[in-house]
Amino acid sequence: MQFVCYNGTVGESPSYFVSTFSLNWTEAQRFCRANYVDLASIRNQTENEIIRSLVGASNVWIGLYREKLWSDGSPSLFRHWADGQPNDPSGDHCVAGSFTDSGRWSDESCSLSLPFVCYRPAPSCAGCQCCPSGTECITTNGAVQCLDPCANYTKLNDTWRSTNNTDQSFFRCDRDIAWNGWYRFYLGQSSAQIPEKCVAERRCGTLAPLWINGTHPVQFNEIVNRTVCSSYYGSCCYFTPHTIQVKLCYGYYVYKLQQPSWCYLAYCAELPFQVSAQNETSITLRWFKVSTTSFVLQFNGTETNISSPDGDRPVTHTVSSLTAGTRYTFTLFSVIGNVRNSGEQLTAVTAPLNAEGLTKLRVKETSITLQWDKVNNDTSFVLQFTGRDTFISSPDGDGPVNYTVSYLSAGTRYTFTLFSVFENIRSSGVSITAVTVPSNPLIYITAYENETSITLQLYGVNYYASHFVLQFNGTETNISSPDGDGYGYRWVTQTVSSLTAGTRYTFTAFSVLENLRSSGVSIVAATAPKNTDIFRLSARSETSITLQWNKVNSNTSFVLQFNGRETNIRAPDGDGPVNYTVSSLAAGTRYTFTLFSVFENVRSSGVNITVVTVPPNAHNFRLSELDEISITLHWNNFNYYVNFVLQFNGTETFIKAPYGPGPVTHTVSSLTARTRYTFTLFSVFENVRSSGINITAVTGYIVGMDLKLNSQTQLSESEIEDVLAELYKQYGLPQFSLKVRKVKP
Structure with missing residues (x-):
């Protein structure tokens, strides 16, 4: 639809603009805010009648948009919805602002937990209530009033504040001043202003000069906030910045100053007939007009007539076709009725030419050396990178300039911008990108x-x-x-x-x-060495195993691993095989040996061999019973892992170990009466035989004996038989078939 914009007041009546084209409500609001004030608000019947007379019987957009209230109960006419919002008018009744999306709104469930922002109303200016635009609540003589800062200010007329002051004998500090209200700068009898450009350090009677990072307001009566920076240690904004207010009055500026964060920092001042901009071939001048005066600008023996512009804006004039890096003196005359005033002088310079031949000379892990051609002996340089400025003097002689940037990070890309500098004016700058050598992995x-x-x-x-x-x-x-x-x-x-x-x-x-x-x-x-090609058993006994393998080469040693232990074995001299005996082993036990070839502490994959030690001979091998045609032998059992082989008369009999801890008995039958036989008994573990023990017995004898024995402990029948057999051996008696019976007295 068409719409109505509010356009302020004329006299004491509201002014409106009625569109001749149609937009939706949001577009209409945006148009009104960009070109007028806002969509029209109808606050009473009088305003309703004024708009009705303008639009007739048409339907038009006005500024009311639903009936919503802020949490403090105040009405909400401002809208800042995100795209597609609100999307749940029936369920989500609370609103969140997404400040990753310019603070745009979305409707959300009121039960959702989010961070939040509180506000506290600013204290009202007692005695002023709400001051009109362009005025401030100012206390004068104890009375609080809404006054215009352009007519209520304090003069600052300190000649040491001039940007031309390079005296370093004494440094001032504006942190020691209790700033209160508005101030107007003077230099001599002329109104001055705070510079808009970076001022070289150790000027303006201080160590770190203060300047505003932005332009002065251009609308008459306009009050703006501006950031104040300090020039120090190669940086144009070294110390923590702070904010001041600036207002454009008729022909001058006033400032609401604040204390800087450190000493020695002080506000600079320069005359309002100043340089607005400059490049290599032009200088733009700016000044305030006082009335409908015209002007004459004089420089290099020429004069230029300049008409006074309409409105309250400052006058700007660009002088072109100048020489780069050159100082010019301009004289400005105000002309009223063909009569000139005494004139104001200003010296300004054009920006110097950029240095040529900027290149990388050397790069290292932590430094980059740059090289470029000199411009002339009067031109120095500023090298800018990572937010820092480094001032570099022009060297003597005609050769190129070399400069090494140190303390850099390895393997990092840096962009360097080089400015030529003539009387604190920089060239447009030339850039180069270089990377440091990366760190070793x-x-x-x-x-x-x-x-x-x-x-x-x-x-x-x-x-x-x-x-x-x-x-x-x-x-x-x-x-x-x-x-x-x-x-x-x-x-x-x-x-x-x-x-x-x-x-x-x-x-x-x-x-x-x-x-x-x-x-x-x-x-x-x-690389790992090769495994030995032969790894075998060479010899064994009950307590040792001798292993043998071939050498790999003279540079390769060995590690023998078994039972969780490792033994380093040096390769012997010569070409023969390696023999190594592992001692202190347990008889009748299986061992697994792993042999690694070793070259410079790197092992081969290893080869394995499993071998067993010789088992021990059976204990208490003796004659148990005999008759004319049979002999019964008796010996102690080891365990069910060790079997036996009985050898006699050129024959061998395999005897499996019985289960359990009891003794082993074996009867040899079909023998010849009254004949001597020699029996050899071998223990056998995994096909490995013990050294063997012998016993000789004769068939066909029956002997009776009457013995009386005293024992300090009670013995079993088997234990008594063992004692008697041992007794026979001690006295050289032949082996008897022996049986003990228990008889009550």
């Missing part, structure tokens, strides 16, 4: 070496290098940079294959960024 040998390959791990920063180069044996391999976003360390694993077993290799790794290599870091690694 960390390189490790992993546990993955084998006979034909070595696996390396490179540990590098992913933003330090675009890729890596691995160099060995006169070859180079490009390795992609590790994946990952942002800063952080990453591992890169690289396996080098087709190598020779038991060989030492030297690897050198480089980080590469934009074709710049790091200095390189090296590591020596060896």
